[in-house]
Amino acid sequence: MTVKQGRPGYNREDILRIAVQEFNAHGYEATSMGDLAKVLGLSKSAIYHHISSKEDLLKSATDKALTLLDSVVAECEESEASAIERLHILVRGTTAALCAEAQYVTLLIRLRGNSEVELAALARRREFTNYLVSLVAEAQGEGALRSEVDSAVAGRLLFGMINSLVEWYVPGGRLDSDQVANIVEVMVFKGLQL
Amino acid sequence: MTVKQGRPGYNREDILRIAVQEFNAHGYEATSMGDLAKVLGLSKSAIYHHISSKEDLLKSATDKALTLLDSVVAECEESEASAIERLHILVRGTTAALCAEAQYVTLLIRLRGNSEVELAALARRREFTNYLVSLVAEAQGEGALRSEVDSAVAGRLLFGMINSLVEWYVPGGRLDSDQVANIVEVMVFKGLQL
Known part of the structure; x- marks a missing residue:
């Protein structure tokens, strides 16, 4: 994208990133384009040079998060491994995606429809949950996972656990994304008890 | 509380419950007292008969959720059981609290400070998380839980998993709160793998 002369050099990607931070801090509905303009130090018309509406920002941001999740699902499918192995790939991949793009995923998680x-983003998120649940059920069918646990509940709790990372994970902090994925894997598959 | 004649018979508790639903549906900051008045079918002054401000509602609602969590902690402390047994009490009690009062806890979880x-509510929520983390560490010290898992991360993931119940749990639905607690307990302590 071209950057206007004499104005802070934001491209569409920068505006999106900062808008998502504001949406997460104050709520999407409570954040106006005027608020965004103030934070960016731009006029509203300068923002509209890059984006068509607040909803355009929401759509781009949730697309980004959903595309990340879709690519993890694609990786699982391409592996042609057993269901339990694909579930491991899904758990690690989703954890890595959340650690890498916590702000975009936070926005996705907080959508209210x-x-x-x-609603369209929630429907795509539900597809991801359904894939996860079907993988749990398939791995139970393989005899690799406890069959007494309801797969729909287990899948949702598992996704909820991973999603909660966005509340506290700090990129570049004490733990890298791989270390977090190791802990999540132990908790999901082996549990805490010795 | 007295109920005004000729107006829908809301008491403070009813107003609080409906306000929390609105806050969760549209965001606290995006919901005005005028919006609440419309939903309740009351004039703003009729609402102010029961509550002093929007922040008063927020404080009462988060207090309610935090008091529930505090009472679970108190139950753990009174038991004088081993750390692993107290952690079981905490996991079951927190799950039951969330299933019973999902709307209040949702509001608490989504606070941004x-x-x-x-900020005061977030500080109290942090105290709860610290108690949970210390219990995990103590149970690791007892040799009852895997010591290779970082207690701070495990405690947060565990709380995050339980908190995620508010996204899908429907009271009176397919599973009662006890059945959900059984599944959470299996997942946390034993993991999914056979």
Whole structure:
């Protein structure tokens, strides 16, 4: 994208990143384009040079998070491994995606379904949950996972655990994404008890 | 509380419950007292008969959720059992609290720290997390839990998993709170793998 002369050099990607931070800090509905303009130090018309609407930002941001999740699912499918092995790939891949793009995923997780864009994103998120649940059920069928645990509940709790990373994980902090994925894997598959 | 004649018979508790639903659906900051008045079918002054401000509602709602968590901690402490047994009590009690009062806990979970009230609630929530983490560490010291898992991360993931129940658990649905607690306990302590 071209950058306007004499204005802070934001491209569409920068505006998206900063908008998502603001949405997460104050809520999507409570954040106006005027608020974004203030934070960016731009006029509203300068922002509209890059994006068409607040909803355009929401759509791009949730697409980004959902595309990350989709690529983890694609990796699972391409592996042609057993269900339990694909579940391991999914758990590690989802953890890595959340650690890498916590802000985008936070926005996705907090969607409430108040517009068409939100409802469409929630539907795609549900597809991901369904894939995860089907993988748990398939691995139970293989005899690799406990069959007494309801697969729909287990899948949702597992995704909820991983999603909660966005609340505290700091990239570049004490633990890298691989170390977090190791802990998540132990907790999901082996549990805490000795 | 007295109920105004000729107006829908809301008491403070009803107003609080409905306000929390609105906050969760549209975001606390995006919900005005005017919005609440519309949903309740009351004038703003009729609402102010019961509550002093929007922040008053937020404080009461988060207090309610935090008091529930505090009572689970108190139950653990009174038991004088081993750390692993107290952790079981905490996991079951927190799950039951969330299933019973999902809306209040959802509000608590989504706080962002944008005001004194929110910061105070976040500090109390952090105390709960610290208690949970210390219990995991103590149970590791007893040799009852895997010591290779970082207690701070395990405690947070565990709380995150339980918190995620508010996203999908429906009271009176297919599973009661006890059945959900059984699944959470298996996942946390034994893991999914056979």
